[in-house]
Amino acid sequence: MSLLEVDRINTLYGDSHVLFDLSIRVEEGEVVALLGRNGAGKTTTLRSIMGVLAPKSGEIRLDGKTISGQSPSAIANLGVQLVPEERAIFGGLTVEENLRIAALTAPNAWSFERIYGVFPRLKERRKSQGRTLSGGEQQMLSIARALIRDARIILLDEPFEGLAPLIVRDLVNVAASLAREGRTMIVIEQNVAAALSFATRVYGLNNGHVVFEGTSAELTANPDLARDFLGVGA
Amino acid sequence: MPSWPALASQAFNGLALGSLLALVSSGLTIILGTLGVLNFAHGALFAVGAYAAFVMLQYTQSFLLAIAVGCGFMLVLGFLLERLIIRFFYGRPHEDQILVTYGIGIVLVECVRATFGGNAQRVPTPSWGQGATQLGFLIYPTYRLQLIAIIATLLVGLYLVLYRTSMGLVVRAGIENPGMVGILGINLRRTFLLVFAIGVVAVGLAGMLYAPVVAVTPDMGANFMAQSFVVIVLGGLGSFPGAVIGGLIAGEIVSLTSAFNSSYSEVMLYALMALLLVLRPQGLFGSEGRV
Numbered sequence: 359m360s361l362l363e364v365d366r367i368n369t370l371y372g373d374s375h376v377l378f379d380l381s382i383r384v385e386e387g388e389v390v391a392l393l394g395r396n397g398a399g400k401t402t403t404l405r406s407i408m409g410v411l412a413p414k415s416g417e418i419r420l421d422g423k424t425i426s427g428q429s430p431s432a433i434a435n436l437g438v439q440l441v442p443e444e445r446a447i448f449g450g451l452t453v454e455e456n457l458r459i460a461a462l463t464a465p466n467a468w469s470f471e472r473i474y475g476v477f478p479r480l481k482e483r484r485k486s487q488g489r490t491l492s493g494g495e496q497q498m499l500s501i502a503r504a505l506i507r508d509a510r511i512i513l514l515d516e517p518f519e520g521l522a523p524l525i526v527r528d529l530v531n532v533a534a535s536l537a538r539e540g541r542t543m544i545v546i547e548q549n550v551a552a553a554l555s556f557a558t559r560v561y562g563l564n565n566g567h568v569v570f571e572g573t574s575a576e577l578t579a580n581p582d583l584a585r586d587f588l589g590v591g592a
Numbered sequence: 593m594p595s596w597p598a599l600a601s602q603a604f605n606g607l608a609l610g611s612l613l614a615l616v617s618s619g620l621t622i623i624l625g626t627l628g629v630l631n632f633a634h635g636a637l638f639a640v641g642a643y644a645a646f647v648m649l650q651y652t653q654s655f656l657l658a659i660a661v662g663c664g665f666m667l668v669l670g671f672l673l674e675r676l677i678i679r680f681f682y683g684r685p686h687e688d689q690i691l692v693t694y695g696i697g698i699v700l701v702e703c704v705r706a707t708f709g710g711n712a713q714r715v716p717t718p719s720w721g722q723g724a725t726q727l728g729f730l731i732y733p734t735y736r737l738q739l740i741a742i743i744a745t746l747l748v749g750l751y752l753v754l755y756r757t758s759m760g761l762v763v764r765a766g767i768e769n770p771g772m773v774g775i776l777g778i779n780l781r782r783t784f785l786l787v788f789a790i791g792v793v794a795v796g797l798a799g800m801l802y803a804p805v806v807a808v809t810p811d812m813g814a815n816f817m818a819q820s821f822v823v824i825v826l827g828g829l830g831s832f833p834g835a836v837i838g839g840l841i842a843g844e845i846v847s848l849t850s851a852f853n854s855s856y857s858e859v860m861l862y863a864l865m866a867l868l869l870v871l872r873p874q875g876l877f878g879s880e881g882r883v
Contacts, residue, residue: 408775434777446772448765449879459761463777489879503776 359422361386361542362407362438362511367416367426369399369406376402377566379416384511387540389533391553391574393584394563400546401443403563404513407544408440409433420511435463437510441517443546445500449489453480453499456488460503468506476532477502494525501532512536514545518552530555554578594851600730602851603844608736608805610843611743612798616816617823617835618750619794625767625830626780626787629678629689634795635817636697636704641666641799642808643704646715655718662800663793670792674785682784705810712807721804739801746797747836753790754832763787767830768879819846822865828878837876 360383369377377399384390392400405411407418409430418426425433430440448456454470457480461467474481477498483491491499497517504512517533518526526549534556537543547553554560554574562570562584570583577584594602616638623631644665648658677696681689721735754760766773766780773780799813806812823842827834842861849857868875 410771410775429779430771430774431777431779434775440775442772442775446769446775448768448772450768451761451765455761458758459765459773459778460776462758462762507777 360384361421362544363417363419363422364403364407365417365419367406367413367418369402369411369413371402371411375566377406377413380563380566380568381416382561382568384542384544387542388559389537389541389543389545389557391550391557391560392544392546392563393550393553393560393570393577397565398563399566400563401515402566404440404515404544404546407433407513408438410440431463434507434509437508438513439504439507439509439511440513441500441504441515443515443519445496447488447491447496447499449487451488452485453488453491454484456499457502457506461506464507466508468508470506473502473506476505494521494529497521497525497529501529505536511542511544514543514547516546516548518547518549526552550584597730599848599851601732602847604730604732604736606844606847607840608740608843609847610840611740611747612802612839613816613820613823613843614747614836614839615743615798616795617820617827617839618747618832619791619798620820621824621827621830621835622754622763622767622787622832623791624824626763626770627678627682627784628770629681629693630686631791632690632694632817633673633697633700634693634791634820635813635815636700637666637669637792637795638799638802638813638816639704639808639810640669640700641796642715642803642812643708643713643799643810644796645800645803646708646713646808649715655720659797659800663797666793666796667789669796670789671785673792674788678788679781679784682781701810701813708810710810712809715803715808717804735804739805742801743798746794750790750794751832759783759786819861822861824875825865826868826875828875831875831877834875834877 362384364380364382366379366381367377368375368379380399380403382390392403394400402411406413409425409428413426417424420436420438425436448459451459457470457473479495480498480502483495488496488499501517518529521529530552537556545553545557554577557574559573560570560577561568616634620631620634623629641662644662645658648661649655652658652661673696677692681692717735721738723734724731725734725737754763762773762778762780762783766783770780819842823838824835826841827838845860845864846857849860
């Protein structure tokens with residue numbers, strides 16, 4: 359049994375049908391990348407798993423138990439944690455308050471020290487309000503909020519988007535070390551090389567369908583595949 | 593040109609009115625910010641608070657005891673309104689929320705009128721607040737000074753709840769981005785009940801404290817509600833510091849303008865709001881957010 363099973367879900371945004379019988383699965387300890395063009399349904403897939411959007415049909419299971427249909431807060435408390443594309447830092451709260459609220463309902467919450475060990479920059483800025491952080495710091499904080507909850511599976515939506523190359527390199531290193539420690543993740547990324555550097559397996563999405571499933575190595579070995587099916591260069 | 597003592601006296605009146613508006617508006621603004629509901633029953637709840645003080649005072653003969661029992665009554669009323677009515681309107685359009693809270697307001701005011709009649713009732717000044725205090729440059733009614741101090745204490749208390757407790761953390765985060773609070777595993781709906789009840793107690797308490805200063809009538813809250821809407825626009829929707837500062841500014845503007853020409857006091861308040869909406873639409877402490 360996989361840790362997460364997305365089983366033939368159909369998700370709609372208002373009247374527009376975005377995901378069509380989409381199925382993916384994620385094993386404990388693996389990092390899965392979702393690749394595809396804009397509008398392929400990657401973000402919608404993550405939002406469906408988190409319960410922000412309820413699938414119209416199909417089922418999402420965690421440890422074999424159905425979670426689709428539950429509220430985002432209930433799903434979060436089962437160990438699923440979305441790090442949204444827009445980062446969604448609370449701008450009026452300090453860095454430490456952002457971490458504190460994230461840890462509030464987590465039974466095995468990390469200590470601040472352990473988080474600051476991963477992101478030393480956040481320790482320097484712990485008294486700063488969220489709205490004063492740079493884009494890179496906001497992204498660190500957004501990932502830190504998922505980590506402090508000790509989430510079983512972290513859903514990263516374009517974590518490197520719009521960040522300077524040096525910061526991307528740092529964040530990729532963090533993601534890679536989390537992957538080595540066996541943290542289960544799903545990552546969406548336009549920067550395919552960055553995603554493939556720590557993802558083990560890949561799903562290619564196009565128009566709400568899975569059009570490719572394979573290992574990162576397979577995709578790297580066949581760059582045409584990525585270009586043809588996904589419109590991205592590997 | 594009014595004399596300096598007259599101006600100073602009006603400045604103190606502005607402080608008393610302003611602190612009261614701050615208390616009323618902070619209830620309104622945290623309900624709006626957290627629940628997303630603009631509570632049009634707020635003025636009626638102000639009057640209910642004043643009548644609660646009036647009734648309890650007759651039974652207890654003690655102002656403090658009357659206020660304590662009155663707060664308990666407002667708390668229960670707040671819980672009941674949220675559980676029985678308001679919670680069914682969270683997902684509904686703003687028009688529906690306005691209509692239902694406006695309706696609750698009418699029902700409450702008419703219940704008060706049916707029970708106590710439309711004539712003004714008098715709530716006596718508490719024994720410890722009788723007379724006037726010599727301030728050196730000014731002799732000022734003692735109870736109004738105490739009113740300012742009591743409300744300042746209450747606002748500090750509210751500040752501590754919002755900024756030093758986990759519940760306050762959830763409320764502040766919920767005002768900014770309720771969706772993300774849910775994604776972090778917190779069921780905001782449970783917090784809604786408490787926030788609504790706190791807002792109701794705040795406005796009821798304002799009504800109780802104000803009762804000895806004015807004539808208590810069923811419609812006494814209407815003007816206060818209109819002014820507190822101006823205050824939360826001035827301060828920024830959903831902002832607690834904004835409600836406090838906005839309340840004080842509004843109180844001073846109304847009072848100081850009255851020293852010159854009382855018929856312009858409200859005009860000045862709305863003129864300031866219009867000016868601010870042009871220059872800084874999000875209000876003094878507001879950020880672009882929901883609502």
